[in-house]
Amino acid sequence: MDDRGFDLATITKFVDHATSALSDAREEMDALNVYPVPDGDTGTNMFLTVSAAREALLQATAAGTADLPTAMAAFSRGALLGARGNSGVILSQMLRAIASRLAEVGPDERYAEVFARSLDEATRASYAAVGTPVEGTMLTVGKAASDAALDAVRDPSASTTDVLARASDAAREALAKTPTQLQALADAGVVDAGGRGICVVYEAAETALTGRRPIASPRHTPHIPIPLPAGDLQPGGPAYEVMYLLDAEDEAIDPLKTTLGGLGDSLVVVGGDGLWNVHVHVDDVGAAIEAGIVAGRPHRVRVTHFAEQIAEAGQRTSARTGRRIVAVAAGRGLAQLFDEAGAVVVLGAPGRRPSTGMLLEAIESCGAAEVILLPNDPDSVRVAEIAARTAEESGDVRVAVIPSQAQVQGLAAVAVHEPGRSFDQDLLHMTATARHARHGAVTIAAKQAITMAGPCEPGDVLGVIEGDFALVGGELYAVATGIIDRLVGGGGEMITLVAGEDGRDLAARCEQYVESTYPTVDAVVYDGGQERYPLLLAVE
Numbered sequence: 001m002d003d004r005g006f007d008l009a010t011i012t013k014f015v016d017h018a019t020s021a022l023s024d025a026r027e028e029m030d031a032l033n034v035y036p037v038p039d040g041d042t043g044t045n046m047f048l049t050v051s052a053a054r055e056a057l058l059q060a061t062a063a064g065t066a067d068l069p070t071a072m073a074a075f076s077r078g079a080l081l082g083a084r085g086n087s088g089v090i091l092s093q094m095l096r097a098i099a100s101r102l103a104e105v106g107p108d109e110r111y112a113e114v115f116a117r118s119l120d121e122a123t124r125a126s127y128a129a130v131g132t133p134v135e136g137t138m139l140t141v142g143k144a145a146s147d148a149a150l151d152a153v154r155d156p157s158a159s160t161t162d163v164l165a166r167a168s169d170a171a172r173e174a175l176a177k178t179p180t181q182l183q184a185l186a187d188a189g190v191v192d193a194g195g196r197g198i199c200v201v202y203e204a205a206e207t208a209l210t211g212r213r214p215i216a217s218p219r220h221t222p223h224i225p226i227p228l229p230a231g232d233l234q235p236g237g238p239a240y241e242v243m244y245l246l247d248a249e250d251e252a253i254d255p256l257k258t259t260l261g262g263l264g265d266s267l268v269v270v271g272g273d274g275l276w277n278v279h280v281h282v283d284d285v286g287a288a289i290e291a292g293i294v295a296g297r298p299h300r301v302r303v304t305h306f307a308e309q310i311a312e313a314g315q316r317t318s319a320r321t322g323r324r325i326v327a328v329a330a331g332r333g334l335a336q337l338f339d340e341a342g343a344v345v346v347l348g349a350p351g352r353r354p355s356t357g358m359l360l361e362a363i364e365s366c367g368a369a370e371v372i373l374l375p376n377d378p379d380s381v382r383v384a385e386i387a388a389r390t391a392e393e394s395g396d397v398r399v400a401v402i403p404s405q406a407q408v409q410g411l412a413a414v415a416v417h418e419p420g421r422s423f424d425q426d427l428l429h430m431t432a433t434a435r436h437a438r439h440g441a442v443t444i445a446a447k448q449a450i451t452m453a454g455p456c457e458p459g460d461v462l463g464v465i466e467g468d469f470a471l472v473g474g475e476l477y478a479v480a481t482g483i484i485d486r487l488v489g490g491g492g493e494m495i496t497l498v499a500g501e502d503g504r505d506l507a508a509r510c511e512q513y514v515e516s517t518y519p520t521v522d523a524v525v526y527d528g529g530q531e532r533y534p535l536l537l538a539v540e
Helices: 008-032 042-061 068-082 085-102 111-129 138-152 160-180 183-188 193-210 250-263 285-295 306-315 332-340 356-365 378-392 407-415 423-436 476-489 504-517
Strands: 240-247 264-272 275-282 297-305 323-329 344-347 370-374 398-401 438-444 449-451 454-456 461-465 468-473 494-499 522-527 535-539
Touching: 008 042, 008 068, 008 193, 008 378, 042 068, 042 085, 042 193, 042 356, 042 378, 068 085, 068 275, 085 111, 085 138, 085 193, 085 240, 085 264, 085 275, 111 138, 111 160, 111 264, 138 160, 138 193, 160 183, 160 193, 240 285, 250 264, 250 275, 250 285, 275 285, 285 297, 323 332, 323 356, 323 407, 332 344, 332 407, 332 494, 332 522, 344 356, 356 370, 356 378, 370 378, 370 407, 370 423, 378 398, 398 423, 407 423, 407 494, 407 535, 438 476, 454 468, 461 476, 468 476, 476 494, 476 504, 476 535, 494 504, 504 522, 504 535
Parallel strands: 323 344, 323 370, 370 398, 494 522
Antiparallel strands: 240 275, 240 297, 264 275, 438 461, 438 535, 449 454, 461 468, 494 535
């Protein structure tokens, strides 16, 4: 890659790396969380915010037709809608500012300079969003990074990679100094949790841009466990966190900030173009919501009583029992098959893949103490992992994801599910069975392309094996039998054929082909009803 820097492919890699890195650092950051209130959720909130942005980006680019501005708009909106907590809302504003600037890079602009300016705009936007900015927080770490980027870009030979490396180094240095700037951090013997998250995000950007993992900032842990008060989390401080989305005109925001600033603290308002995310700590919840009503239309209102949150975390006992499977099904027939196997079904298909929230709702509503997730689609595996980690935050459910890449792998896994086994043993058997199920598919090309099997035109029949194009032809039956030959040629005792919404006759003909050509191989046919794929196949 030249110094054009963050193209759409690299941005997608960045979001993947950032989601994984924040997931890995989540518990560490939660443990560091002492400011503005020690509610132990900074890492979780930043992780969920980036996860929401990632999910929106993947949905926007799923069809392969989105340009950079469209993708960045979806990413920004996802970050805004999914922002959680004080740190998540600030992070969403930083990401939105960066994405907005990168989406407008002109052909004659020097990319390294544009990138440095985008970081500076992110800093300015984050400070403007906070009612009363405090140094020694993620704001300080972000500013140190953007200042270093602007300094680096003064060298006309500096590349985007050089700028990012300087920014990342500066962020780590600023993080180490946060206890000297904020007494609450010094008293607890920790660095700022949100600042740590900023360092994680910069390191993920370095990995995406260079392909190399930078020297990560050191893990930070409190010298002693941070005590959580039984009452309000700050002596004399507000007792409630109030968050809501707000539909409002831009001119209504400054008066809103003034009103909310007089009601409490930790005020952050981010957004634009008529949609805002509002966060504030107050004692008078009703007044905070009424201020939103005066400004516009508040919705998705979320209120957290800090003392109750901590008490529930310490006293929570689980009423959940048993084990359930949550499976993503790509068609009504497949949904019925998973349902008959005892799974909780979440419908999803290419272009309509399930969100983290949909999977999380299925996990929480099933009432099981142990849950096994079957995403059954390569693009849904990460979403499933996010949902699993989020569900486990409650501490009363154990969730594992089998990274099934295809519907037929999921069917193979549920076929060997045995609730009488231990959780680990059941998971092991199901995972091994899913992995050993060689899978294929038959679909129709929607556009002209160059595939691993050669060029294709719209309307051509494509045969897929293990996610890669293996055959290009003009007739469904010929391509389907070609895929069968390749799958069965590797050995196997049973082939599963899943007919799509227009593939019943094709599946029946393929069953006859297997019976006549491979008499020692059993063929099982299901009516899956899936879109875009007239036939799905698996050999075990």
